[in-house]
Amino acid sequence: MSSPVINKFVVIGIGLIGGSLATGLKKRGACREVIGIARSEQTCVDAVNLGVVDRAYTSLQSVASELTAGDVIFISVPTLSVKAVLADIKTHVSADVTITDGASVKGNVQTAAQEVYGEVPAQFILGHPIAGSEKSGVTAANPDLYENHRCILTPLATTSAVHLNLVTRIWQAVGAEVLTMTVEDHDEVLGATSHLPHVIAYSLVDTLAHDIDNPNIFRYAAGGFRDFTRIASSDPIMWHDIMRANKTGVLHALDLFIANLTRLRTSIEIEDSQYMLDVFTRAKNVRDEFTANLAKPHVVSTHVISKSEAKKD
Amino acid sequence: MSSPVINKFVVIGIGLIGGSLATGLKKRGACREVIGIARSEQTCVDAVNLGVVDRAYTSLQSVASELTAGDVIFISVPTLSVKAVLADIKTHVSADVTITDGASVKGNVQTAAQEVYGEVPAQFILGHPIAGSEKSGVTAANPDLYENHRCILTPLATTSAVHLNLVTRIWQAVGAEVLTMTVEDHDEVLGATSHLPHVIAYSLVDTLAHDIDNPNIFRYAAGGFRDFTRIASSDPIMWHDIMRANKTGVLHALDLFIANLTRLRTSIEIEDSQYMLDVFTRAKNVRDEFTANLAKPHVVSTHVISKSEAKKD
Numbered sequence: 294m295s296s297p298v299i300n301k302f303v304v305i306g307i308g309l310i311g312g313s314l315a316t317g318l319k320k321r322g323a324c325r326e327v328i329g330i331a332r333s334e335q336t337c338v339d340a341v342n343l344g345v346v347d348r349a350y351t352s353l354q355s356v357a358s359e360l361t362a363g364d365v366i367f368i369s370v371p372t373l374s375v376k377a378v379l380a381d382i383k384t385h386v387s388a389d390v391t392i393t394d395g396a397s398v399k400g401n402v403q404t405a406a407q408e409v410y411g412e413v414p415a416q417f418i419l420g421h422p423i424a425g426s427e428k429s430g431v432t433a434a435n436p437d438l439y440e441n442h443r444c445i446l447t448p449l450a451t452t453s454a455v456h457l458n459l460v461t462r463i464w465q466a467v468g469a470e471v472l473t474m475t476v477e478d479h480d481e482v483l484g485a486t487s488h489l490p491h492v493i494a495y496s497l498v499d500t501l502a503h504d505i506d507n508p509n510i511f512r513y514a515a516g517g518f519r520d521f522t523r524i525a526s527s528d529p530i531m532w533h534d535i536m537r538a539n540k541t542g543v544l545h546a547l548d549l550f551i552a553n554l555t556r557l558r559t560s561i562e563i564e565d566s567q568y569m570l571d572v573f574t575r576a577k578n579v580r581d582e583f584t585a586n587l588a589k590p591h592v593v594s595t596h597v598i599s600k601s602e603a604k605k606d
Numbered sequence: 607m608s609s610p611v612i613n614k615f616v617v618i619g620i621g622l623i624g625g626s627l628a629t630g631l632k633k634r635g636a637c638r639e640v641i642g643i644a645r646s647e648q649t650c651v652d653a654v655n656l657g658v659v660d661r662a663y664t665s666l667q668s669v670a671s672e673l674t675a676g677d678v679i680f681i682s683v684p685t686l687s688v689k690a691v692l693a694d695i696k697t698h699v700s701a702d703v704t705i706t707d708g709a710s711v712k713g714n715v716q717t718a719a720q721e722v723y724g725e726v727p728a729q730f731i732l733g734h735p736i737a738g739s740e741k742s743g744v745t746a747a748n749p750d751l752y753e754n755h756r757c758i759l760t761p762l763a764t765t766s767a768v769h770l771n772l773v774t775r776i777w778q779a780v781g782a783e784v785l786t787m788t789v790e791d792h793d794e795v796l797g798a799t800s801h802l803p804h805v806i807a808y809s810l811v812d813t814l815a816h817d818i819d820n821p822n823i824f825r826y827a828a829g830g831f832r833d834f835t836r837i838a839s840s841d842p843i844m845w846h847d848i849m850r851a852n853k854t855g856v857l858h859a860l861d862l863f864i865a866n867l868t869r870l871r872t873s874i875e876i877e878d879s880q881y882m883l884d885v886f887t888r889a890k891n892v893r894d895e896f897t898a899n900l901a902k903p904h905v906v907s908t909h910v911i912s913k914s915e916a917k918k919d
Contacts, residue, residue: 423826445826478822485818486827490834492874493806496867498889504862505798509791511896513736513758514799520833521803525893529886536874536882547871549817551864554809558860561805561849569849573842576811580838583824 298323298462301364303356305330305378307340307349309426310395311369312434316345317467320436328356336431345434353378357385365459368394372534376405379417383409391456393418393463397483397531398538399447399476415453418460420446421479422469427526440468447476484542489550491532492543494525611636611775614677616669618643618691620653620662622739623708624682625747629658630780633749641669649744658747666691670698678772681707685847689718692730696722704769706731706776710796710844711851712760712789728766731773733759734792735782736800740839753781760789797855802863804845805856807838 302324304311315327329346330353331337337349350356360366366386368378375396382392392414396402399419406413413419424442426433444464448457461471474482501510536543553572560568615637617624628640642659643666644650650662663669673679679699681691688709695705705727709715712732719726726732737755739746757777761770774784787795814823849856866885873881 425830443826472826474822474826478820481818481820482823482826485814485820485823486831490810490831492870493810493867494834495886495889496870497803497806497863498893499870499885500859500863500866501798502888502892504866505794505859507791507794507798509787510795510798511892511899513756513785513787513795514896517738517837518799518803519897520836521807522893522896523833524830525889526897527886527890529883529890532886533879533882537877537879540874540877543874544871546813546818547867547874550810550813551867551871553813553817554806554860554864557805557809557812558857558864561853561856561860564850564853566846566850569846570842572812573808573845575815576808576838577840577842579815579824580811580835583827583835584832584839586824 297325298466299363299365299459300325301328301360302326302463303328303330303353303360303364303366304346305353305366305368306370306374307331307336307345307431307434308369309429309433309435309438310422311367312340312345312431313424313436313438314367314369314395314422314463314467315340316343316434317436317439318463319344319347321466323463323466330356331431339431340434343431343434345431353381354385357382360386360390362387362389363391363459365391365393365463368392368396371531372396372398372401372538374534375402376409379406379409388414388416390416391418391459392416393420393446393460395420395422396538397421397487397535398542399479400542401538403447403449403476413449413451415451416456418446418448418452418457419476420444420460420464421483422464424469425527427523429528429531437468439464442469444469444471445479446471446473447479448473449476480539480542481545484539485546488535488539488543489546491524491527492536492547493550494522495532498522498525610638611779612676612678612772613638614641614669614673615639615776616641616643616666616673616677616679617659618666618679618681619683619687620644620649620658620744620747621682622742622746622748622751623735624680625653625658625744626737626749626751627680627682627708627735627776627780628653629656629747630749630752631776632657632660634779636776636779643669644744652744653747656744656747658744666694667698670695673699673703675700675702676704676772678704678706678776680776681705681709684844685709685711685714685851687847688715689722692719692722701727701729703729704731704772705729706733706759706773708733708735709851710734710800710848711793711855713793713855714851716760716762716789726762726764728764729769731759731761731765731770732789733757733773733777734796735777737782738840740836742841742844750781752777755782757782757784758792759784759786760792761786762789793852793855794858797852798859801848801852801856802859804837804840805849805860806863807835808845811835811838
């Protein structure tokens with residue numbers, strides 16, 4: 294890379310998501326300096342020792358006065374802690390510094406920013422990289438985590454194109470494809486395709502472990518079961534926060550799922566073969582089409598919206 | 607391999623399961639001859655051309671009179687077709703030929719054999735290899751499909767140890783670990799760890815495709831969603847048959863799951879954080895333990911039951 298994309302990159306919360314972006318930017322020489330902020334002193338020490346960041350502090354105040362236009366703060370703390378971090382940023386950070394986040398739910402971050410700032414400030418770009426792992430913590434940080442993954446940004450009417458462009462370039466620097474959508478669409482789509490599957494996976498494993506009276510229940514489970522339940526190994530606190538933050542989106546998707554599953558249950562009970570075959574065949578066709586599309590090169594082009602477009606939103 | 611395990615191996619139904627065992631035995635020189643039976647002439651032609659079997663016929667009668675003690679018939683047709691195949695075998699095949707099957711449900715195969723033969727004959731070993739793929743058909747046949755997978759046999763009081771030993775050696779020849787359990791345990795365990803996840807995966811994909819009103823619902827789904835829904839690409843007819851065949855086991859597991867999921871839904875609605883955290887943490891711990899055990903060398907030894915043990919069952 295000929296010249297760094299940005300000057301200073303500050304990551305608040307050095308876990309899987311924040312640590313991976315930090316170390317990914319470092320590896321690609323995309324920033325002059327990568328600074329980490331973590332509540333735990335041990336995490337700060339680990340992050341520096343692992344080479345995830347150049348330096349680290351337990352408080353944003355330690356670096357806030359250094360930051361100016363062209364620097365970027367990335368908030369990657371658990372969803373429900375974003376508001377407290379924003380309040381800290383508002384107090385200590387200049388209004389020309391770019392701010393973005395990686396929380397899995399966007400509606401509650403928008404609300405938090407409105408509550409802290411009055412309205413979502415032009416410098417704050419809400420974002421969500423669609424990548425992850427059932428692993429967590431700074432030791433799980435992976436510089437290539439975002440390579441060939443999508444990152445969704447949800448610009449608002451108040452969003453500045455300058456800040457939006459900078460955040461877009463950061464994600465592109467680590468190999469992600471950047472897409473934009475509305476906050477509402479984001480939370481509905483992710484509620485259905487990510488949050489709902491996590492609820493289901495956690496509940497399935499819990500059912501098998503605690504409600505079914507057979508000590509051998511997992512002993513004969515096969516590889517398909519391992520794949521199906523992989524997401525049940527995800528971080529419980531993070532997912533608790535997501536369920537709280539996207540309560541409306543999750544309940545909407547969950548109610549549709551329980552209704553569909555209950556109809557399918559009835560068809561099994563009354564031996565309605567046609568109904569079962571219809572559901573299974575529809576699902577197989579849709580899922581086969583989905584994976585065929587995933588295998589193709591992305592046809593969705595990166596759409597960096599201009600300031601005038603952003604203002605229309 | 608110094609000498610073949612068996613003389614003639616006949617596979618009835620040359621799809622993924624039967625074709626993989628046939629071609630796996632051929633590859634390892636475990637049989638003197640592998641013969642395929644399929645309803646469709648094209649499947650017979652394909653199976654020979656692909657080297658899955660040595661010769662193939664559209665009817666069992668074409669080879670039944672050749673078969674004697676030491677030969678093995680493997681029934682790998684859709685679950686609900688097993689009874690008709692058993693009736694055909696009873697009419698044409700000698701009582702000293704070993705018979706086994708690979709159907710995913712054992713209770714209904716036991717019932718089918720009782721209805722055809724009066725009681726399950728000593729020559730018939732009910733079995734189920736715990737391996738598969740979302741692919742199907744003779745072209746999906748894979749000689750290494752069973753390598754390091756488990757095969758469950760469910761011997762009965764009427765089972766002959768001679769036949770049980772022969773079937774055990776066949777599965778071991780293709781690299782499978784052979785375990786025994788009761789028919790009832792098999793159907794409960796598989797109902798919970800395999801059949802229930804398939805019901806859920808089909809229903810989830812169907813919900814997203816047809817009940818949620820967002821044309822972009824799959825466009826932003828990530829890799830985790832692909833893994834979670836892989837089993838929804840499985841063969842609809844096969845899985846319809848399994849739901850019919852293991853109706854009791856599936857409904858039992860499904861009712862426990864729906865009850866657990868509904869309690870979890872309520873906790874999201876009333877924001878009962880402790881309940882959510884308890885479920886997510888329990889599930890993560892159990893699932894992490896399960897995968898840690900999967901990664902270890904199998905501690906369960908192969909248990910080939912003796913005739914006296916079999917008779918006790």
